[in-house]
Amino acid sequence: MSVKEVAHPLVKHKLGLLRQHKLSTRSFRQITSELAVLLTYEATADMELEPATVEGWSGPVEVQRIKGKKVTVVPILRAGIGMLDGVLELIPSAKVSVVGLYRNEETLQPVAYFEKLAHDIHERTALIIDPMLATGGSLMATIDMLKAAGCERIRALVLVAAPEGIQKVARAHPDVDIYTASVDEGLNQDGYIVPGLGDAGDRIFGTR
Numbered sequence: 001m002s003v004k005e006v007a008h009p010l011v012k013h014k015l016g017l018l019r020q021h022k023l024s025t026r027s028f029r030q031i032t033s034e035l036a037v038l039l040t041y042e043a044t045a046d047m048e049l050e051p052a053t054v055e056g057w058s059g060p061v062e063v064q065r066i067k068g069k070k071v072t073v074v075p076i077l078r079a080g081i082g083m084l085d086g087v088l089e090l091i092p093s094a095k096v097s098v099v100g101l102y103r104n105e106e107t108l109q110p111v112a113y114f115e116k117l118a119h120d121i122h123e124r125t126a127l128i129i130d131p132m133l134a135t136g137g138s139l140m141a142t143i144d145m146l147k148a149a150g151c152e153r154i155r156a157l158v159l160v161a162a163p164e165g166i167q168k169v170a171r172a173h174p175d176v177d178i179y180t181a182s183v184d185e186g187l188n189q190d191g192y193i194v195p196g197l198g199d200a201g202d203r204i205f206g207t208r
């Protein structure tokens, strides 16, 4: 497994904006979406290309196009929805497989409540999206669902990751790569990432 902490200046700058406590719901949503675009750019950098010929203005031109193009984006409800538009901006033809999970606030264990996956997920690369990787429970549960459905190539795009969650996922799923704007310091006693972003779902949906 690899963890790629994206060092691009735009990513660092936008993440800094997002960390501000006093940020409107509108701005939080907007910047989350922009970061999703940039993480997608990184997470697709090794996509395979194949040669093709198109009809150009001066005749046939040899071009390159993405081979296969089979991707499914997997937002983890609810906060993952905040990254969906950004990912689809770069991969507009991707199928969307939705997973619903929430974290029990006392046990910190993920509780599954929804699953609707692309029917041909076994032949697609899954890009899981969720702003937060904290204890890793939600990501692990999602990976388990995808693998149970036959998915073989899985990547996760998260805005902020805690080392504790990364280690847990790495041990159980060494084949899954993680792309993040930041590996933060760690978790507090309530399982929140420090310095983190707070409750990303509440900030995206304006529910607190």
Ligand SMILES: O=P(O)(O)OC[C@H]1O[C@H](OP(=O)(O)OP(=O)(O)O)[C@H](O)[C@@H]1O
Binding pocket: 076, 077, 078, 079, 080, 101, 102, 103, 104, 108, 110, 130, 131, 132, 133, 134, 135, 136, 137, 138, 139, 165, 191, 199, 200, 201, 202
């Ligand atoms: O790594 P973990 O410890 O599992 O925590 C991370 C999860 O917690 C948050 O979701 P939450 O349960 O708050 O649901 P929400 O998106 O509906 O707010 C976040 O969006 C992740 O899905």
Ligand SMILES: O=c1cc[nH]c(=O)[nH]1
Binding pocket: 079, 132, 134, 191, 192, 193, 194, 196, 197, 198, 199, 200, 201
């Ligand atoms: O820091 C955290 C941890 C879990 N979920 C969040 O939204 N934020």
Ligand SMILES: [Mg+2]
Binding pocket: 079, 199, 200, 201, 202
């Ligand atoms: Mg939440």
